Amino acid sequence: MTEQMLIFTLGPVQGFIATARKTEDLWLGSYLLSYFCATAIQQVYDQSSIRLIFPAIGNQDPFDFWRRQGITTASFPNRFLALSTEQDPQENLLLLQQAESAVGTEFANMADQAFNFFQQALGQNWRWDSGAARQILERQVANFLQIYWVVSPWAEQENYQTNYAMAEKRLAAVKNCRPFEQTEEGGRKCSLCGERQILTEMDTWQQFLRRRPKYIRPNEGLCAVCLTKRVAGEYKGYLGQQQAEISNLTFPSTAEVATADFKAEIAENSEKAEIYTRFVDAVNQLQPEEKVSPVPKLQSQMEANIDGRWLFEESLDPSVWKRESGLDLDPAQMLNCQLEQRRLIDKVGFPPSAYYAIVQIDGDNMGSWVGACPNASSHQDISQKLVDYSSQVQQLVEVTQLGKLVYAGGDDVLALVNLNDLLWVLNDLRLKFPSLNDSANPSSSASAGVCIAHHKTPLGDAIDQARKMEQAAKGVEGKNALGISLLKHSGNLAQTVLKWSYPNPELNLIEISDNLIQVLNSNNVSKKFIYSFRTLFDRFDQQNQLDDSLIDLVQAEFQRLLLRASQAGQQEMVELKTADLKHLMQITEFSNFLNYLEIINFIARETKK
Numbered sequence: 001m002t003e004q005m006l007i008f009t010l011g012p013v014q015g016f017i018a019t020a021r022k023t024e025d026l027w028l029g030s031y032l033l034s035y036f037c038a039t040a041i042q043q044v045y046d047q048s049s050i051r052l053i054f055p056a057i058g059n060q061d062p063f064d065f066w067r068r069q070g071i072t073t074a075s076f077p078n079r080f081l082a083l084s085t086e087q088d089p090q091e092n093l094l095l096l097q098q099a100e101s102a103v104g105t106e107f108a109n110m111a112d113q114a115f116n117f118f119q120q121a122l123g124q125n126w127r128w129d130s131g132a133a134r135q136i137l138e139r140q141v142a143n144f145l146q147i148y149w150v151v152s153p154w155a156e157q158e159n160y161q162t163n164y165a166m167a168e169k170r171l172a173a174v175k176n177c178r179p180f181e182q183t184e185e186g187g188r189k190c191s192l193c194g195e196r197q198i199l200t201e202m203d204t205w206q207q208f209l210r211r212r213p214k215y216i217r218p219n220e221g222l223c224a225v226c227l228t229k230r231v232a233g234e235y236k237g238y239l240g241q242q243q244a245e246i247s248n249l250t251f252p253s254t255a256e257v258a259t260a261d262f263k264a265e266i267a268e269n270s271e272k273a274e275i276y277t278r279f280v281d282a283v284n285q286l287q288p289e290e291k292v293s294p295v296p297k298l299q300s301q302m303e304a305n306i307d308g309r310w311l312f313e314e315s316l317d318p319s320v321w322k323r324e325s326g327l328d329l330d331p332a333q334m335l336n337c338q339l340e341q342r343r344l345i346d347k348v349g350f351p352p353s354a355y356y357a358i359v360q361i362d363g364d365n366m367g368s369w370v371g372a373c374p375n376a377s378s379h380q381d382i383s384q385k386l387v388d389y390s391s392q393v394q395q396l397v398e399v400t401q402l403g404k405l406v407y408a409g410g411d412d413v414l415a416l417v418n419l420n421d422l423l424w425v426l427n428d429l430r431l432k433f434p435s436l437n438d439s440a441n442p443s444s445s446a447s448a449g450v451c452i453a454h455h456k457t458p459l460g461d462a463i464d465q466a467r468k469m470e471q472a473a474k475g476v477e478g479k480n481a482l483g484i485s486l487l488k489h490s491g492n493l494a495q496t497v498l499k500w501s502y503p504n505p506e507l508n509l510i511e512i513s514d515n516l517i518q519v520l521n522s523n524n525v526s527k528k529f530i531y532s533f534r535t536l537f538d539r540f541d542q543q544n545q546l547d548d549s550l551i552d553l554v555q556a557e558f559q560r561l562l563l564r565a566s567q568a569g570q571q572e573m574v575e576l577k578t579a580d581l582k583h584l585m586q587i588t589e590f591s592n593f594l595n596y597l598e599i600i601n602f603i604a605r606e607t608k609k
């Protein structure tokens with residue numbers, strides 16, 4: 001039967017996701033992208049002529065599918081692909097036009113509601129130029145979405161592969177012919193995206209802050225698109241009553257993710273929990289109680305709780321307090337908090353880490369995998385495997401480990417993870433990535449980008465780093481790689497890119513890293529260890545691999561330094577657990593190896609119990 005191939009894509013992906021100052025922004029951006037994709041699919045999924053190939057949701061209503069997956073995880077990719085048996089190309093064009101306009105309408109309605117929400121929040125007596133703001137809103141909303149689609153006629157004499165390739169080619173041509181132009185944006189720029197003009201004067205944003213502090217931070221002014229994103233949880237749309245779940249959702253802060261292992265330690269011990277409760281009470285006397293959003297694994301485990309940032313000494317520094325809240329505090333109360341905090345850290349036995357990780361992973365060569373499908377059902381099989389993968393990811397990140405999933409759809413995953421569980425989340429995400437070639441020896445793979453960042457590092461910078469590291473991993477020959485960037489609070493940056501595994505001798509990066517962390521943490525290795533090790537080898541050519549005689553020397557020196565810091569009788573253990581480092585040096589440039597050591601040493605230090 002003659003068919004036509006329909007591809008629909010939605011963006012700008014980075015415009016939705018990367019513009020984030022709070023973890024909620026990150027989540028809301030992914031949520032919106034998912035919401036709009038589901039909206040588009042909803043226009044086509046129940047047509048008798050349509051067979052949805054990607055994403056594999058069968059002929060379910062996309063919003064029902066999403067509800068079943070759990071709507072608090074964004075789970076739609078930013079595109080869909082379908083086959084249509086409708087012979088008349090005009091009908092297919094109409095269908096996709098309808099999908100496009102449904103998305104446009106939803107976005108406009110959402111923005112409208114955001115505008116009304118904003119206006120109502122200001123109060124009736126507040127004077128502001130709402131007419132000018134309206135105009136800005138209309139311009140910005142009209143220019144934001146980037147939707148491209150194509151209806152590709154089927155060449156009967158050609159096979160599925162060729163037809164698919166032609167459809168993608170046509171889509172690329174449409175994208176090239178119809179670039180979305182950036183209109184000139186004057187005035188003060190939005191605090192979130194930094195691109196578009198703010199909707200109105202800053203004094204009006206101050207008023208909004210006074211009335212609705214949940215949605216805005218001090219000194220923030222937003223454009224219409226970013227305001228719409230911030231209050232998107234208030235919009236019911238196709239989710240109806242279930243929108244309440246989105247509206248009530250608070251997302252763990254970066255400090256909350258960073259301190260999750262510290263809190264897990266408290267949750268497991270009633271004495272520690274008791275001291276923690278006293279600390280929480282003391283802090284709550286300083287300021288109005290705030291809602292805490294722990295990582296899912298800890299959600300039902302803490303009775304009294306407070307955001308992780310309070311666990312850091314600097315939060316209780318009177319001058320920091322004055323600067324951030326503008327309030328003077330009773331010195332006695334402050335001292336009491338500081339004492340309780342110290343007591344708590346002593347009792348737990350290690351200080352909380354200020355660092356967390358952003359993990360981004362996606363399938364390698366997905367275009368080739370899909371492009372090699374001999375027919376629609378094998379294409380659908382791949383889609384199904386990806387849906388199954390996405391469904392498992394939540395379990396991996398949120399139930400077994402201390403992480404919070406932002407997005408899992410198609411072959412993409414984005415998550416925030418506590419450093420203590422980072423290696424294992426990475427390991428699981430990679431291991432569970434499906435075999436796309438139906439063989440016992442899967443040749444499909446996935447690559448990941450990780451940014452380890454301080455909880456106070458601007459979130460946008462950390463996301464950007466994670467994305468860059470994923471791109472760096474994708475640049476490795478044969479891929480199947482992992483790029484990690486350590487973004488220190490001081491601004492220092494260390495980056496390493498390696499493969500998950502290597503053959504002959506068989507090396508597993510996660511295992512090597514875990515062994516190294518064990519050695520570093522079971523011995524009293526000083527903080528400066530890696531730095532002095534680095535300086536020792538400064539004069540070596542670091543841009544290339546070392547030759548074998550040097551590798552032996554470096555390995556011996558590394559082990560010698562480690563042993564010097566170890567208790568007696570550890571020699572065998574140290575040698576065994578660091579034996580594979582030598583092979584890593586044979587594989588990669590020396591500078592990449594040194595950065596790898598620095599990053600693993602950092603993780604070890606931050607997770608030392």
Ligand SMILES: [Zn+2]
Binds near residue numbers: 190191192195222
């Ligand atoms: Zn903006």
